[in-house]
Amino acid sequence: MNENENDNEIEKNNLEYKIITLGDSSVGKTSIINRFINDTFDEELTPTLGIKHTFKTLEINNTKVKLSVIDTNGQEKYRSLSVSYFRHADVVLFIFNLNEPLSFNNIQEWINVFNDNNNKKKVILKYLIGSKSDLEQRVEQNLIDEFANNNNMLYMATSAKTNNQIKELFQKIGEDILKEEEKKTNDMIRTKNSSRILLKTKEKNRKKCC
Numbered sequence: 507m508n509e510n511e512n513d514n515e516i517e518k519n520n521l522e523y524k525i526i527t528l529g530d531s532s533v534g535k536t537s538i539i540n541r542f543i544n545d546t547f548d549e550e551l552t553p554t555l556g557i558k559h560t561f562k563t564l565e566i567n568n569t570k571v572k573l574s575v576i577d578t579n580g581q582e583k584y585r586s587l588s589v590s591y592f593r594h595a596d597v598v599l600f601i602f603n604l605n606e607p608l609s610f611n612n613i614q615e616w617i618n619v620f621n622d623n624n625n626k627k628k629v630i631l632k633y634l635i636g637s638k639s640d641l642e643q644r645v646e647q648n649l650i651d652e653f654a655n656n657n658n659m660l661y662m663a664t665s666a667k668t669n670n671q672i673k674e675l676f677q678k679i680g681e682d683i684l685k686e687e688e689k690k691t692n693d694m695i696r697t698k699n700s701s702r703i704l705l706k707t708k709e710k711n712r713k714k715c716c
Contacts, residue, residue: 522561523683524594526576528616529601530609534637537666538601539575542676547667557591564680571680592624597631597679604663605641610650617657631682632659635675640665 527535536558540546543560558577563570576591600616602609613634624630634654636645654661660678664671 521687522572522574523596524574524576524591525597525599525679526591526595527578527599527601528620529599530603530606530612531579533601533603533606533609534666535599535601536577538599538635538637538664538672538675539577541666541669541672543575545669547669549667562676564676566677566680566684569684571683573676573680589619589623592620595624595630596628596683597633599633599635600659601635601637602645603638604636604643604645605638607645610636610645610653613653629686631679631686632657633675633679634659634661636661636663638665638667639663639670640668 527539529535536551537547539560540548540551543562560575560577561572562575563572565571598620600613602613634650634657636650650661662671662675662678664675666672
């Protein structure tokens with residue numbers, strides 16, 4: 507590994523990636539986060555008041571990925587608090603309750619709110635998450651698949667209660683983050699190489715001219 511590669515590795519290990527959860531109140535956002543962070547589940551969990559931050563570091567392909575997970579309350583009175591975090595998000599989880607069709611119908615509104623308030627200056631990874639897969643599914647699967655496809659989002663069904671697909675979800679997020687970082691690095695290298703080639707070409711032309 508050369509010096510530049512060492513620098514890139516140190517930089518990755520020091521980066522923090524922000525994940526924001528959006529969706530109606532009581533769809534299970536906090537339960538998903540608690541299961542991921544602490545591997546716990548509480549049947550009597552109370553709704554999040556305002557905004558809550560939790561952190562966890564994953565090791566993926568020998569690279570440490572620090573995730574800052576931002577839990578939001580889906581109630582209208584707290585929405586303005588959530589909006590202030592949109593511009594800093596690297597990942598967005600749009601979460602609905604598989605047992606509650608209305609929460610799925612409202613996902614488009616959450617997408618609209620997010621799109622209207624983020625700075626759109628960087629790639630933001632977006633995922634559609636169905637919660638409470640341990641209960642009877644009352645949202646038609648074909649509608650979910652169509653919605654995810656139309657919005658270019660990966661869909662995963664999860665259950666914080668049974669720990670279904672929780673670890674896999676955040677593992678996938680970590681892998682996708684590293685892929686995006688690799689793309690950025692490659693783009694930077696290509697840009698630098700193109701600049702060098704252009705500079706050398708100009709120097710050659712200048713010498714020929716003289």
